[in-house]
Amino acid sequence: MSMLHLHYVVPGDDFTRAGEASGDVKHKLKRLGYEPDAIRRVAIAMYEGEINMVIHAGGGEATVDIDPDKVDILLQDHGPGIADVSKAMQAGWSTAPDNVRSLGFGAGMGLPNMKKYTDVMEIESEVGVGTTVHMVVNPGQK
Amino acid sequence: MTIKEMADACGWKLLAGEEGTDAKVDGCYIGDLLSWVMARALSGNVWLTVMGNINAVAVAALTDVAGVVLAEDAALDEAAKTRAEMQGMPIYSCPENLYETALKVAEQLGQGHG
Secondary structure, rough: OOOEEEEEEEOOOOOOOHHHHHHHHHHHHOOOOOHHHHHHHHHHHHHHHHHHHHHOOEEEEEEEEEEEEEEEEEEEEEEOOOOHHHHOOOOOOOOOOOHHOOOOOOOOHHHHHHHHHHOEEEEEEEEEEEEEEEEEEEEOOO | OHHHHEEEEEHOOOEEEEEHOOEOOOOEOOOOHHHHHHHHOOOOOEEEEEEOOOOHHHHHHHHHOOOEHHHHOOOOOOHHHHHHHHOOOOOOOOOOOOOHHHHHHHHHHOOOOO
């Protein structure tokens, strides 16, 4: 059992609510006294994940387990899946529609940012089934 | 200096988030691409942008910037305003463009050439 287990539903197609889950996790980590750099890394990685689920997957779920030595984040959706994960991991590669670009996203930086700011990042995706992203941030690393 | 002191000196108009106006400013970041800004803006920066939507407010809060300045009177939409009030994230606007605004910030931070 982790010290703190959190679960969030990320609503689809609702940009006004993206960021609620990552914002809440950020506040909790702050209250628990995590170092600012680790909090920042968790918040960025998780917000990018939330935005991805809103843009591409019609929403999803986020599960976060907080322990003193690690924050474990699991993002799961039942969206269209990613046909070519290695391509999606390339900075600048994006399938986001124009309306998303006009909001300031869709530059192909989401997954690369998530990888950059976490100590572990694994993607499992199946076309037509969905995508699962597992990330771990260890305070004091990176 | 606080974001309020800087705003007064630069003539920025407060649109939302008065609660957070005593935040200290020690630097500046400029950009509109949210993923880019999120990865690079630092806590204590004043963020200059033209993105006045709710996602920009979320990015501002996640990065702990001192406040946001919407250059060229770029609009802050209602949802963004509500979120900024809720989070106490100061959002200002000014008529100058990003470059002119940055010059003013540099002057206030003592980082300009003059």
